[in-house]
Amino acid sequence: MTAEVKPAALRLTERQEARRRRILHASARLASRGGFDAVQMREVAENSGVALGTLYRYFPSKVHLLVATMQDQLQHMHETLRKRPPTEAEPAARVAQTLMRAFRALQREPHLADAMVRALTFADRSVSPEVDTVSRLTTAIILDAMGLADSPTPEQLSAVRVIEHTWHSALITWLSGRASIAQVKIDIETVCRLIDLTAPAPAR
Amino acid sequence: MTAEVKPAALRLTERQEARRRRILHASARLASRGGFDAVQMREVAENSGVALGTLYRYFPSKVHLLVATMQDQLQHMHETLRKRPPTEAEPAARVAQTLMRAFRALQREPHLADAMVRALTFADRSVSPEVDTVSRLTTAIILDAMGLADSPTPEQLSAVRVIEHTWHSALITWLSGRASIAQVKIDIETVCRLIDLTAPAPAR
DNA sequence: CGAGTCACTGGAACTCGTTCTAGGCTAGCG
DNA sequence: CGCTAGCCTAGAACGAGTTCCAGTGACTCG
Numbered sequence: 001m002t003a004e005v006k007p008a009a010l011r012l013t014e015r016q017e018a019r020r021r022r023i024l025h026a027s028a029r030l031a032s033r034g035g036f037d038a039v040q041m042r043e044v045a046e047n048s049g050v051a052l053g054t055l056y057r058y059f060p061s062k063v064h065l066l067v068a069t070m071q072d073q074l075q076h077m078h079e080t081l082r083k084r085p086p087t088e089a090e091p092a093a094r095v096a097q098t099l100m101r102a103f104r105a106l107q108r109e110p111h112l113a114d115a116m117v118r119a120l121t122f123a124d125r126s127v128s129p130e131v132d133t134v135s136r137l138t139t140a141i142i143l144d145a146m147g148l149a150d151s152p153t154p155e156q157l158s159a160v161r162v163i164e165h166t167w168h169s170a171l172i173t174w175l176s177g178r179a180s181i182a183q184v185k186i187d188i189e190t191v192c193r194l195i196d197l198t199a200p201a202p203a204r
Numbered sequence: 205m206t207a208e209v210k211p212a213a214l215r216l217t218e219r220q221e222a223r224r225r226r227i228l229h230a231s232a233r234l235a236s237r238g239g240f241d242a243v244q245m246r247e248v249a250e251n252s253g254v255a256l257g258t259l260y261r262y263f264p265s266k267v268h269l270l271v272a273t274m275q276d277q278l279q280h281m282h283e284t285l286r287k288r289p290p291t292e293a294e295p296a297a298r299v300a301q302t303l304m305r306a307f308r309a310l311q312r313e314p315h316l317a318d319a320m321v322r323a324l325t326f327a328d329r330s331v332s333p334e335v336d337t338v339s340r341l342t343t344a345i346i347l348d349a350m351g352l353a354d355s356p357t358p359e360q361l362s363a364v365r366v367i368e369h370t371w372h373s374a375l376i377t378w379l380s381g382r383a384s385i386a387q388v389k390i391d392i393e394t395v396c397r398l399i400d401l402t403a404p405a406p407a408r
Numbered sequence: 409c410g411a412g413t414c415a416c417t418g419g420a421a422c423t424c425g426t427t428c429t430a431g432g433c434t435a436g437c438g
Numbered sequence: 439c440g441c442t443a444g445c446c447t448a449g450a451a452c453g454a455g456t457t458c459c460a461g462t463g464a465c466t467c468g
Contacts, residue, residue, distance in 0.1 A: 040424065042425090053447075054446055122326045159394060169369035178335065194397065256456090258416055
């Protein structure tokens with residue numbers, strides 16, 4: 001019975017787990033409206049039924065909160081993508097297809113995307129561990145799409161990093177209205193060509 | 205005589221021009237110490253000898269100010285690079301060399317780099333025109349390095365955009381301590397290979 | 409010269425992220 | 439049963455970005 005909850009050591013009571021969920025939920029909801037600015041800590045606290053101090057105990061800053069929110073969303077996305085893997089044959093095309101799917105998902109909640117991406121790139125060193133987690137999740141998604149969850153070469157990892165860079169930065173230009181959806185698509189497809197350069201063993 | 209000053213219509217008095225310079229200078233100086241957080245509007249105002257309200261008349265927000273600071277620095281960089289163009293033979297290598305030079309310059313003032321890059325990626329739509337100027341400057345620098353200041357193909361422009369994405373995002377990961385200098389170098393070199401893919405006419 | 413206009417000044421005021429304080433509730437333990 | 443430790447709440451307080459306002463000085467136009 002007592003062993004029913006798994007994170008006994010790290011994350012305490014399930015009541016606390018519930019609080020955490022409520023907070024993340026409120027955060028996402030507020031973000032879905034006005035974006036980064038609309039996520040106000042007092043509002044998040046109210047909407048999730050905790051005191052301001054408690055909110056800060058769970059997430060030491062607004063950026064921490066939003067990055068955690070992004071983790072949460074990415075996790076969903078990852079699971080969804082696992083269930084419906086890309087249909088293309090070539091690794092480059094598979095990655096492009098996957099990222100475009102993710103992009104379309106973000107388009108459905110542009111304000112939420114704004115809040116999360118802005119937080120991610122604005123994060124300073126104190127948020128590094130959390131940002132790193134997001135980065136690892138993203139890497140995993142891309143590697144999955146390439147069809148090599150393991151055994152990537154260092155060259156391939158570099159290509160994946162560059163793809164991630166492009167992904168984040170392209171999102172920002174889109175969110176700030178400086179690039180169109182079509183442009184983002186082109187950029188993604190362009191960078192995915194790098195994968196061909198670091199092609200699977202045979203091409204070497 | 206009266207034609208000596210060019211921006212007669214847009215930017216008024218030379219006294220105003222001087223104020224603007226003082227503000228940008230103060231901004232850069234403060235940024236060189238503590239980075240983004242150390243650039244406090246009240247301090248910038250004091251240090252440049254203008255009232256807070258005046259500072260806001262010149263730069264409608266802290267982000268505007270820092271993006272303008274970046275414009276300023278980029279302009280210097282561009283001129284410097286023009287004087288000492290890259291020595292490599294291949295376009296890809298030339299671009300990589302140029303960006304690594306810029307990177308080394310940023311390493312000399314990491315706090316300033318932090319302030320400028322954070323502002324750039326945090327900027328919202330209200331700063332789009334200014335951010336766009338920075339982007340055009342960066343594009344010009346890269347095209348210069350490739351050796352084709354004019355007549356780039358759409359394909360090449362895509363590659364340049366992707367290189368810019370990588371450049372900004374890689375800087376961020378470096379600034380937030382999540383990537384080493386060596387890693388940034390690798391990422392830059394990796395993305396520059398894209399140039400070979402959109403090679404000059406002959407290779408088509 | 410006089411009046412109006414406009415940029416600039418000094419400083420108060422407002423917002424929102426963040427921190428701090430005092431007190432209350434719960435849970436385990438003597 | 440009463441105590442102690444921790445977590446939580448309500449709310450005040452502080453800091454920095456941003457806005458506002460009244461006043462002042464300079465320049466222009468009549």
